[in-house]
Amino acid sequence: MSPDFPFDDASTARAVIHEDGTLTRWSEGARRLLGYEPAEVVGRPAAVLLADDGARPPGPGDQRWSGTVALRHREGHTVSVWLLARRRPSDDGGPVTWLAVSPLPAVYPAPEDDELLRAALTQSPCATVVFDDQLRLRAVNDAMAELIELPAGRVRGLRAGDVGPAPQGQEVEAYMRRVLATGERHEMQTFMKATGEERPHAWLMRIAPLTDASGRVRGVCVTLHDFTGHYLARERLQLVNEASVRIGSTLDVTRTAQELAEVCVPALADFVSVDLLDPQEPGEETTGPLTAPVHLRRAAHHSITPGSPEAVVEPGRLDVYPAEAPQIASLLAGRSVVTPVPSGDLDAWRYWDARRVDRVTEYGIHSTMSVPIQARGTTLGVVVFTRYRRQDPFSPDDVLLAEEVTARAAVCIDNARRYSRERETALALQRSLLPRSLPRTAAVDAASRYLPAARAGVGGDWFDVIPLSGLRVAMVVGDVVGHGIQASATMGRLRTAVRTLADIDLAPDELLTHLDDLVVRLSEEAGGDGSTGEVGATCLYAVYDPVSRRCSMARAGHPTPLVLPPDGAPRQVELPAGPPLGLGGLPFESAELELAEGSVLAFYTDGLIECRDRDVDAGHQVLHDALAAYSASLDETCDRVLHSLLPPGGASDDVALLLARTRGLPGSQVATWDIPPDPALVAPVRKQVVDQLERWHLVEASFTAELVVSELVTNAIRYGARPIRLRLIHDASTLICEVSDTNHTAPHLRRAKTFDEGGRGLLLVAQLTQRWGSRHTSEGKTIWAELGLFEEE
Structure with missing residues (x-):
């Protein structure tokens, strides 16, 4: 059988006609109807078979044509035939043909009673x-x-x-x-x-x-x-179910709005735009009645046409909508508004924005539907549904469906906004608890980075650089277990405690012991409301002295730091592994190492090296490689380390990174004297100090330094224990006077009474210096005072 005549072609007259009017196929039924053999008519114009020249042929836009025509029989008489013709486009892009059919009356007579x-x-x-x-x-x-x-x-x-x-x-x-x-x-x-x-x-x-x-x-x-009603109801239910699955897959406002637009195209509209109200203040809800004009920010849009050429506003752009706009009418009324376009308001639209009118004309937009986005009593924005390729306008059922989908999306958008607001609040708290900038010290150059977790939110990672007496510097990195506001608040308390303990110059292991006691007390306080209240943290504390170029450090369950010598490869510091903070009662150990000037210390939290797709050992190796490519800029090194170790989507845990490049103080900037315990020798000591300051070109500081040294040395001779040592240290901006002895009793500043003979020395030191204090050492104590310098030119 022929593909054009797949059935018995003797019972129906069938012919295939090329679009230029030439006959290309002729069935057996057609031969029986008009008597022509296929060879006599195939390849000839079909018009030669017409007995009536006035018969109307199919028009260019017709897909089907039917009617009674007069055809010439081979024997010369006319046959009146009813024809049905149907256009048949080619699947492979070939020419268009027409299939003309006519049932044979002799085969199918009209039955009187069938x-x-x-x-x-x-x-x-x-x-x-x-x-x-x-x-x-x-x-x-x-x-x-x-x-x-x-x-x-x-x-x-x-x-x-x-x-x-x-x-x-x-x-x-x-x-x-x-x-x-x-x-x-x-x-x-x-x-x-x-x-x-x-x-x-x-x-x-x-x-x-x-x-x-x-x-x-x-x-x-x-x-x-x-069953169109049942079909559409099923389609609507399917759209609602799809919306509940697809919308709100993330807690990102823009992504949620985009999901809303994509779900509704093309099931409900040809083009959908989502515009949201901007909060009055960052972190605040939009409250109070709306008044025109209204500022709306385009969050997302989607179209059946790639690239969304119908859109006038780009995503992220803020636009002003007057009272005449359907979006504002919907927002002010608090209900859906269906607007036929074009309407009598088209001139008002042109006055508002001619671009929108041009889009209406270009794409033949005939109907829009504006639905307000409302959740928990708050208006968030408006969704506009547009039709131009679908010819049917929006029906009441379409309005109900749009409102149902929008209501579901509104809750997701509100949740995303609340999450974003809470996350921004937590991040602001976290940033306020971390140092805004690292202090400039004579001991180290430092750079740092902090990145919150991509999905879990802010946590309790922190770092700090704390200047100490004697040009020394303390460096600390810690990590509170958990995420959220509570972890950030605990981190802030621990950071404050570390700075307080650092001010009294505790050794690293002693400082961690005190910090451990604090974490134990925090756990007890947090468990008072029926929760477990467990607070855990890790910490690493290091103190570097640029005079001796030695660094002592201790850790409490924290990752081991790395050191990059100026002429070598990175290596891990051999440091005893202390228990995490909060266990209570377990000891911590310090380790001390000597560092060449220009060495880089790398302190970090576990979020840097731990990754779901990489084990810890591999993370350590990547960190080694990133540090090995060290450049002169610590900031560039920080960025390279983060880029090498963190996945593109962000880390799954908080990351804190602190890099410190050590400096050394030349011996020429330090002077030391052993002081005999004889008050009569204080005057010669003062003379030696003045001479040393002249050699350092610090004559302007001689008078103040002489008074401070006199008072500190006299107190050490009178109340301290041998041996007594005086040390002067200076850098570009500071002169430090230190007096050490083996007595562990620290001095206290007090106000002398009117008739007291003593008690005014430390008060005088406090008034003459920028700051002063004391620190305990393994041999005794050291009293120190810092003077500001203006070096002679």
Whole structure:
């Protein structure tokens, strides 16, 4: 059989006509109708068969044509024939052809009384068509004839593909063959636009066998049921379910708005835009009644056309909407507003924004629907649904569906905003508790980085650089277990405690012991409300002395630091592993190492080296490699380390990184004297100090330094214990006087009474110096005082 005539072509006259009017196929039924052999007509214009030159041919835009025409028979007489012609575009881009068919009256006469036809039409509840056992159309009822817009008496003998759209017709014929073969009913659903419809409908097609009295299958009855209402309700329910799954996959406001737009295109609209109100102040809700004009920021939009060319406003841009805009009418009324476009308000739109009117005209936008985004009594913004490719306007059911989807999205957007606000609050708290900038010291050059976790929020990581007496510097890095406001608050308390303990110059192991006691007390306080109250933390504390170039450090469950010598490869510091803070009662150990000037110490928290896709050892190796490529800029090194170790989406835990490059103080800037315990020798000591300051070109500081040294040395001789040592240290801006002895009793500043002979020395020192204090050492104590310098030119 020919692909153009897949059935018995003797029962129906069929011809294929090229778009230029040339006959390309001629069936046996056509030969029987007009008497021409295929060789006589194929390749000739079809118009030669017309007996009436005034017959109207199909127009350029027609997809189907039907009518009665007068055709010339081969023997010379005229035959009046009813024709049905259907345009057939080529699947491979070839020329368009027409298939013209006509049932042969001799084969399909009009029956006066057909039992099969009467049974089918009597039992059919709706549009019905009957086919015989050769799948040739026998009859249609009036409902079906009206639907296909073909006369009932003219379609007998045609195929299903002749009267309906080609894909659906072929599918129906395949199911009818199955029904003929099995004798079992079959149902199929399709969404199509019938010839007599203005827009597509959803159809339920029931295909049932027709049998005679003996049970033999004699034909097939096909009935069509319009279930568009049920179909649309199911589509709406599916859209609502899809929205509940797809919208709110993250706690990002912009992404949630984009998901809302994408879910509704093309199921509900051809173009969807989401505009949100900006909070009055960062972190605040938009409260109070809205008044026009209203500022809205485009959060997202999506279109059936790639690139969303319909959009006038780009995502992230703030735009002003006047009272005439449908969006504002919806926001002010607090309900959905459907606007037909163009309408009488188009001139007002042009006055507001001519670009929008140009888009309306260019794309043929005919209907918009504005739905306010509201959640928990707060108005967040508005969603605008636009149709231009779909010809049907928004119906009341569409409004209900849009409101349902928008309400679900509103809760997700509100949750995302609340999360963002809480995260920003926590980040602000975290930043306020961390040092805004690292102090400039004579001991080290330092650079640092802090990054909160990408998903878990802020945590309790911290770092600090604390200047100590004698030009020494303390460096600390810590990590509180957990995330959120509580972890940040605990971190702030621990950082404050470390600075307080550092001011009294405790050794690293002693400082961690005191800090451990504090964490134990914090755990007890936190557990008072019925929770476990466990507070855990790790910490590393180091003290570097630029005079001796020695660094002592201790750690409490914290990762081991790395040191990069100026002429070597990075290596881990051999440091005893202390227990994490909060266990209580366990000792900590210090270690001391000598560092060459220019060495770089790397302190970090575990979030830097721990990664879901990489084990800790591999993280250590990547850190070694990143530090090995050290550059002169510590900030560049920090950035390279983070770039090498952190995944593109951000770390899963907080990251704190502190790099410190050591400096050394030359011996020429330090002077030391052993002081005999004789008050009479204080005057010669003062003379030696003045001479040393002259050699350092610090004559302007001689008078103050002489008074301070005199008082500190006299107190050490009077109240201290041998040996007594005086040390002067200076850098570009500071002169430090230190007096050490082996007595562990620290001096106290007090106010002398009127008739007291002493007690005014330390008060004098406090008034003359920038700051002063004392620190305990393993041998005793050291009293120190710092003087500001203006070096001689």
